[in-house]
Amino acid sequence: MKQIITIFLLLSSTYLFSQGLKPATEVQKKEIQTNINKASALSNTLQCNFVQKKELSVLSETFVSEGTMYFKKQNSLRWQYTTPYKYLFILSGGKVLIKNESRTDKFDANTNKLFKEISEIMIGCVNGSMLSNDSKFSSQYFVGPTTVVVKMIPKNKEMKQLMSSVSLTFTKTDWLVQTIEMVEQGGDKTIINFTTKNVNKPISDDLFRVN
Amino acid sequence: MLTNRYPTICFVLINLLVFVSSCASKKAPVEMNADIPTSTYSCFTYPDSTSLRLKTTINYKDIQMSGITIAKMYSDTVMGMFINEFGVTVLGFRTKETQCKLFSVIGQLDNPLIKNELKNDLGFIFLVCKYPSNTFWIDFPNNNAINLAKFPGLDSNVISQRYYKKELTGDCKRYNDTIVFTNKKQNITYTFVPIEPKK
Numbered sequence: 001m002k003q004i005i006t007i008f009l010l011l012s013s014t015y016l017f018s019q020g021l022k023p024a025t026e027v028q029k030k031e032i033q034t035n036i037n038k039a040s041a042l043s044n045t046l047q048c049n050f051v052q053k054k055e056l057s058v059l060s061e062t063f064v065s066e067g068t069m070y071f072k073k074q075n076s077l078r079w080q081y082t083t084p085y086k087y088l089f090i091l092s093g094g095k096v097l098i099k100n101e102s103r104t105d106k107f108d109a110n111t112n113k114l115f116k117e118i119s120e121i122m123i124g125c126v127n128g129s130m131l132s133n134d135s136k137f138s139s140q141y142f143v144g145p146t147t148v149v150v151k152m153i154p155k156n157k158e159m160k161q162l163m164s165s166v167s168l169t170f171t172k173t174d175w176l177v178q179t180i181e182m183v184e185q186g187g188d189k190t191i192i193n194f195t196t197k198n199v200n201k202p203i204s205d206d207l208f209r210v211n
Numbered sequence: 212m213l214t215n216r217y218p219t220i221c222f223v224l225i226n227l228l229v230f231v232s233s234c235a236s237k238k239a240p241v242e243m244n245a246d247i248p249t250s251t252y253s254c255f256t257y258p259d260s261t262s263l264r265l266k267t268t269i270n271y272k273d274i275q276m277s278g279i280t281i282a283k284m285y286s287d288t289v290m291g292m293f294i295n296e297f298g299v300t301v302l303g304f305r306t307k308e309t310q311c312k313l314f315s316v317i318g319q320l321d322n323p324l325i326k327n328e329l330k331n332d333l334g335f336i337f338l339v340c341k342y343p344s345n346t347f348w349i350d351f352p353n354n355n356a357i358n359l360a361k362f363p364g365l366d367s368n369v370i371s372q373r374y375y376k377k378e379l380t381g382d383c384k385r386y387n388d389t390i391v392f393t394n395k396k397q398n399i400t401y402t403f404v405p406i407e408p409k410k
């Protein structure tokens with residue numbers, strides 16, 4: 001098992017180097033954290049479209065879905081898939097609303113372990129708070145010409161069951177998350193790419209209404 | 212003379228009766244004879260070059276699990292993955308005739324009883340097999356049987372029914388392009404709606 005993890009880490013490091021990324025020095029790491037925290041502090045709302053690609057290694061298939069994401073401080077998130085299926089996820093005030101084409105469910109985020117983990121990852125990725133979550137993730141920083149990649153390895157059992165790593169790519173221009181890449185234990189990948197980012201554009205509270 | 216032959220006549224008659232009753236059975240073995248014309252049974256039509264993509268919901272009591280099933284046929288084997296809307300892999304399955312194996316099962320479902328139900332149900336839903344065209348039944352060695360017929364009085368949406376030791380344990384129904392499988396014993400409903408390819 002240790003050998004497999006070592007090979008996996010070596011391969012992923014090789015991939016990062018091939019993208020022109022180099023491991024960050026301690027000074028660079030601090031600078032990156034400062035820039036991301038600054039950008040996050042200045043972003044009260046964020047609205048963007050996203051393209052989600054799920055790569056299924058067993059079937060050699062990629063499944064693409066698209067949608068819109070709305071984020072409002074402190075922890076309000078609306079994650080909406082529009083194609084090829086309609087699916088809505090709202091997290092607000094610790095409550096979750098899930099609406100698909102056949103029904104709507106509302107529950108306390110803390111009562112559903114899976115959604116609690118997913119919610120924490122989503123919010124943490126969007127507002128950058130995941131970088132400071134040292135209790136749940138160990139992180140490696142990589143610097144490229146225009147981007148910065150933070151690779152996070154989960155520490156706890158629940159997170160490990162969901163994924164083996166999460167990589168967040170930030171652009172050096174706005175220091176907001178550009179891409180989220182989640183790698184599962186079996187090797188399947190989910191890549192979410194954010195486009196048309198709107199920062200601090202007013203977003204109605206109605207979009208985060210759970211009740 | 213007749214008295215002497217009586218045991219022989221009885222023996223022949225009993226054998227004849229057994230032979231006739233076995234011929235009268237509706238069930239046919241799943242092993243194929245090259246001379247008999249065959250048909251292929253499958254709930255879904257698999258695309259030649261790409262995968263089958265289905266919006267999927269699984270309902271049990273008041274719990275619903277939703278996501279996407281992506282399935283591909285390789286010769287006589289169907290490989291499938293069930294992912295949730297966020298892209299998290301829920302489980303993978305591989306079916307060949309009535310044998311189904313699960314893999315990459317998410318922690319929340321990693322329970323022997325749940326896995327056994329899912330294995331049996333997915334194995335039946337994604338079953339692809341050949342059967343003699345002149346029969347209404349397919350029998351399998353593990354006491355499972357499939358009724359392919361639409362007998363009078365049977366719901367016209369029924370595609371097939373699953374029996375275990377002659378007890379009805381599930382059925383597959385088609386409503387337009389939607390396939391619904393109901394596990395009659397556990398009251399689990401699986402709904403599959405095809406996703407149109409992007410134009």
